[in-house]
Amino acid sequence: MNEHLYAVIMAGGIGTRLWPRSRSAKPKQFLDLLGPRTMLQETIDRLDPLIPADRVLVVASEEHAAMIHAQVPALPRENFLAEPGPRGTAPCIGLAAVALLERDPAATMAVCPADHLITDPAGFRQALEAAAALAQKEYLVTLGITPGYAHTGFGYIQRGPSLGEVNGLPTFLVQRFAEKPDAATAQRFVDSQEYYWNGGIFIWRAATIMGEIARLLPDLYAELQPVAGAWHSPRQREVLSAAWERVPRTTIDYGVMEKAALVAVVPVDIGWDDVGNWATLSGLVKGDPQGNVFHGDGDRLLLETTDTYLYTSAGRLVAAVGLEGFVVVDTPDALLICPKDRAQEVREAVERLRADGLAGYL
Amino acid sequence: MNEHLYAVIMAGGIGTRLWPRSRSAKPKQFLDLLGPRTMLQETIDRLDPLIPADRVLVVASEEHAAMIHAQVPALPRENFLAEPGPRGTAPCIGLAAVALLERDPAATMAVCPADHLITDPAGFRQALEAAAALAQKEYLVTLGITPGYAHTGFGYIQRGPSLGEVNGLPTFLVQRFAEKPDAATAQRFVDSQEYYWNGGIFIWRAATIMGEIARLLPDLYAELQPVAGAWHSPRQREVLSAAWERVPRTTIDYGVMEKAALVAVVPVDIGWDDVGNWATLSGLVKGDPQGNVFHGDGDRLLLETTDTYLYTSAGRLVAAVGLEGFVVVDTPDALLICPKDRAQEVREAVERLRADGLAGYL
Numbered sequence: 110m111n112e113h114l115y116a117v118i119m120a121g122g123i124g125t126r127l128w129p130r131s132r133s134a135k136p137k138q139f140l141d142l143l144g145p146r147t148m149l150q151e152t153i154d155r156l157d158p159l160i161p162a163d164r165v166l167v168v169a170s171e172e173h174a175a176m177i178h179a180q181v182p183a184l185p186r187e188n189f190l191a192e193p194g195p196r197g198t199a200p201c202i203g204l205a206a207v208a209l210l211e212r213d214p215a216a217t218m219a220v221c222p223a224d225h226l227i228t229d230p231a232g233f234r235q236a237l238e239a240a241a242a243l244a245q246k247e248y249l250v251t252l253g254i255t256p257g258y259a260h261t262g263f264g265y266i267q268r269g270p271s272l273g274e275v276n277g278l279p280t281f282l283v284q285r286f287a288e289k290p291d292a293a294t295a296q297r298f299v300d301s302q303e304y305y306w307n308g309g310i311f312i313w314r315a316a317t318i319m320g321e322i323a324r325l326l327p328d329l330y331a332e333l334q335p336v337a338g339a340w341h342s343p344r345q346r347e348v349l350s351a352a353w354e355r356v357p358r359t360t361i362d363y364g365v366m367e368k369a370a371l372v373a374v375v376p377v378d379i380g381w382d383d384v385g386n387w388a389t390l391s392g393l394v395k396g397d398p399q400g401n402v403f404h405g406d407g408d409r410l411l412l413e414t415t416d417t418y419l420y421t422s423a424g425r426l427v428a429a430v431g432l433e434g435f436v437v438v439d440t441p442d443a444l445l446i447c448p449k450d451r452a453q454e455v456r457e458a459v460e461r462l463r464a465d466g467l468a469g470y471l
Numbered sequence: 472m473n474e475h476l477y478a479v480i481m482a483g484g485i486g487t488r489l490w491p492r493s494r495s496a497k498p499k500q501f502l503d504l505l506g507p508r509t510m511l512q513e514t515i516d517r518l519d520p521l522i523p524a525d526r527v528l529v530v531a532s533e534e535h536a537a538m539i540h541a542q543v544p545a546l547p548r549e550n551f552l553a554e555p556g557p558r559g560t561a562p563c564i565g566l567a568a569v570a571l572l573e574r575d576p577a578a579t580m581a582v583c584p585a586d587h588l589i590t591d592p593a594g595f596r597q598a599l600e601a602a603a604a605l606a607q608k609e610y611l612v613t614l615g616i617t618p619g620y621a622h623t624g625f626g627y628i629q630r631g632p633s634l635g636e637v638n639g640l641p642t643f644l645v646q647r648f649a650e651k652p653d654a655a656t657a658q659r660f661v662d663s664q665e666y667y668w669n670g671g672i673f674i675w676r677a678a679t680i681m682g683e684i685a686r687l688l689p690d691l692y693a694e695l696q697p698v699a700g701a702w703h704s705p706r707q708r709e710v711l712s713a714a715w716e717r718v719p720r721t722t723i724d725y726g727v728m729e730k731a732a733l734v735a736v737v738p739v740d741i742g743w744d745d746v747g748n749w750a751t752l753s754g755l756v757k758g759d760p761q762g763n764v765f766h767g768d769g770d771r772l773l774l775e776t777t778d779t780y781l782y783t784s785a786g787r788l789v790a791a792v793g794l795e796g797f798v799v800v801d802t803p804d805a806l807l808i809c810p811k812d813r814a815q816e817v818r819e820a821v822e823r824l825r826a827d828g829l830a831g832y833l
Binding site: 128129408410412413424425426427428429430431432435437439442443444445446447448450451454455457458461462465467470 | 490491770772774775786787788789790791792793794797799801804805806807808809810812813816817819820823824827829832
C-alpha cells in the first residue's frame with residue numbers, strides 16, 4: 110500500500126507572527142528557526158523512509174519555487190505545485206488531490222503543514238501509517254495532538270467511539286471539531302482527556318477527499334474540474350489561474366472536516382509544536398541559566414537580563430539592559446521588540462506595517 | 472572688562488551613558504541630541520554676544536580637532552587646545568589657564584562643559600557677567616543650579632553669607648561643596664533651599680586659578696610650568712605630552728574648589744540639564760499623546776507602546792509592541808534596549824563591552 114502513499118506539504122503560509130525573520134520573500138517554513146535545517150527540510154526529512162522525496166508534493170507560491178528546489182534538491186521538479194494565490198487550505202488540498210489523481214488514482218495523501226515542529230519522527234511515521242490504513246476504509250483521518258496545556262490558539266478535536274488499535278495505536282471516530290476555545294473551555298477540554306489539538310495534519314485517499322469536496326464544497330469542486338481537465342496540457346497554468354480567481358477562500362476544517370461523516374483521529378504525542386510565535390519558539394529551546402535563548406550570529410551584551418529571546422544579525426550588536434521576559438529580533442533592516450506575553454500581537458504589527466506604507470519591511 | 476572674558480569649553484568627555492549614539496569617535500558633545508545643532512555648537516552659540524568665538528577656547532582630544540573645526544567654523548585654529556589625554560578637570564583647566572595667560576594676562580575664564588543643555592541663554596549670560604565681576608575680586612565663582620528635584624547623581628553647593636546683588640543677581644559665598652548625596656540627604660538639601668546643583672560651570676581670573684593650583688595642587692602646577700615655558704615653541708607638543716604622562720588625575724571640584732578660601736556662587740534657574748542619560752534626555756522633549764519621544768530618521772511602528780524613547784536610523788525599521796517606559800536606541804551597527812529606570816546602567820554595559828572584546832562598538 111505504501112507505494113501509493115504520498116505527502117502533500119503545504120508551504121504557502123506567510124508566518125506573520127515570526128516577522129521580522131519571516132518575510133514575504135522567505136516565510137517561516139524556509140527558515141532555519143530551530144537548527145541547521147529549515148522547517149521545510151525538516152518536514153520532508155521526517156517522512157523518510159515512509160515517504161521518499163519522489164512521493165512528496167510541495168504546494169506553494171510560484172515565487173518560492175527556486176528556493177524550494179534549492180532547499181530540497183531531491184524533490185522532482187514536477188512535484189512542485191504552484192498555487193496561484195492563497196485561498197485557504199481547502200483549495201490547496203483540492204489542487205493537490207487533482208494532481209495526485211492524475212498521477213495515481215489509488216493515491217493516499219498525508220497533508221502536512223511545512224512549518225511545524227515534530228521531535229519524534231518515528232512516532233509521527235507510525236501514526237501516518239495507522240492513519241493511512243484507516244484512510245483505506247474511506248475515513249478522513251486527522252492526527253490529534255495530545256494537548257500539553259490549555260492552549261487557546263488552536264482548534265480542538267473531540268474523540269468519539271474507539272475504532273480499535275491500528276498499527277499499534279488506538280484510533281477513534283471524531284465526535285466533533287471545536288474552534289479555538291476561551292481559556293476556561295480549553296481547560297475543560299484538557300481536563301476531560303477526550304480532546305486533542307488540531308495540528309492540521311490530515312490523511313485520506315485522494316479520491317475520498319475529492320468526493321467530499323464535491324459533496325460539501327461544490328463551488329470549489331466545479332472550479333477544480335477544468336483544472337483537472339487541462340492537467341498536463343499547455344493551458345494548465347492559465348486554467349488554474351482563472352479558476353483561482355473564482356475559488357472561494359475556505360479552510361478544510363470548516364469546509365469539510367466539521368461536516369464530513371466518516372472522520373477518524375489518531376492520537377499522537379510526538380513533540381508537535383506549531384512554532385506559532387517568538388515566545389513559543391523560545392520555549393522550545395533550552396536557555397542559559399538566566400533563561401535567555403540566543404539565536405543568530407551577531408554580537409550581544411546582556412546586563413541583568415532574564416527569560417529573554419534574542420536573535421542577532423552578523424555585524425551588529427544588541428545590548429540589552431534589564432530586560433525580563435522579552436523577545437528581541439534584530440535583522441539587518443528591521444527590529445522587533447516585545448514582551449513575550451505580547452508575541453501574538455506581532456500579527457497586528459505586521460498588518461499595521463502594510464497600512465502605514467511600510468510593506469517594504471514585510 | 473568683557474574683552475578679557477574668555478570661555479573655555481571642556482569637550483573631552485566620552486558620554487558613556489548615551490551610548491550607542493555617543494561613540495569614542497564622536498562623543499555626546501558632538502551629536503545633535505536635542506535639535507539641529509550639536510551640543511558643542513549650542514554651548515558656543517549661547518555665549519554670543521557676551522563671548523564671541525574668537526575668545527572661545529575648546530579643550531578636547533586631538534582626534535576630534537577636525538570635527539570641532541567643521542562644527543564651529545568661526546573658531547580660530549589656535550583656539551583649539553589638544554589635551555594629550557583625559558586627566559580629569561583640574562589638569563584640563565590648568566592647561567587652558569596656561570594658554571590664556573600666554574595670550575592675555577588679564578584673562579577671566581568661564582569654564583563650561585560642552586555637553587550640557589541650557590534653555591535660557593540670556594539668563595546664563597547675565598549670570599556669567601555677574602560671576603565675571605565677582606572674579607575680579609579674586610573669587611573662584613561657580614554657577615549654582617536651582618535644583619528641580621532631589622537628584623542623587625550631582626554634587627551640591629551649599630550657599631553661605633550673601634555677597635550682595637551683582638549684575639541684578641543675588642550672589643553668595645559658598646559654605647561647602649557636598650559630594651553626590653543619598654536620596655534622603657538630597658531631599659534635605661532641596662528642602663533647605665540653601666543648596667544648588669553643581670553644574671561644573673566655573674568663572675575666575677586665569678591668574679587666580681593658577682595661583683590656587685600652585686597652592687592646592689603643587690604637583691599639577693609643577694607639570695604646568697614647563698608647558699607654559701615651551702608655549703609657542705617647537706617643543707610645545709612634546710613637553711605637554713611628557714607632562715601629561717605625569718600629571719595626577721584630579722577634578723577641579725575635589726582638588727581646588729572644596730579647599731579654596733574665596734569661593735562664590737551665583738544661583739541660576741536657566742533650564743540647565745546635564746542630559747546625563749537616555750531617560751533624562753527623553754524627559755527634556757515633549758512626547759506624543761502616549762508619552763513617546765521619537766528621534767532619528769529611520770522607520771518605526773509602535774503598537775500599545777507608551778512612555779518610550781525611540782531613536783531610529785535611516786533604512787531600518789523599529790517595531791515596538793507593548794513597551795512601557797523603555798529606551799530603544801537603534802544605530803546602524805549597535806542597538807540598546809533598556810527600561811528608562813535602568814538608563815544609568817548603560818555605563819556598566821559599555822564597560823562590559825570593553826571587557827568582552829566588543830570595544831569596536833564603542
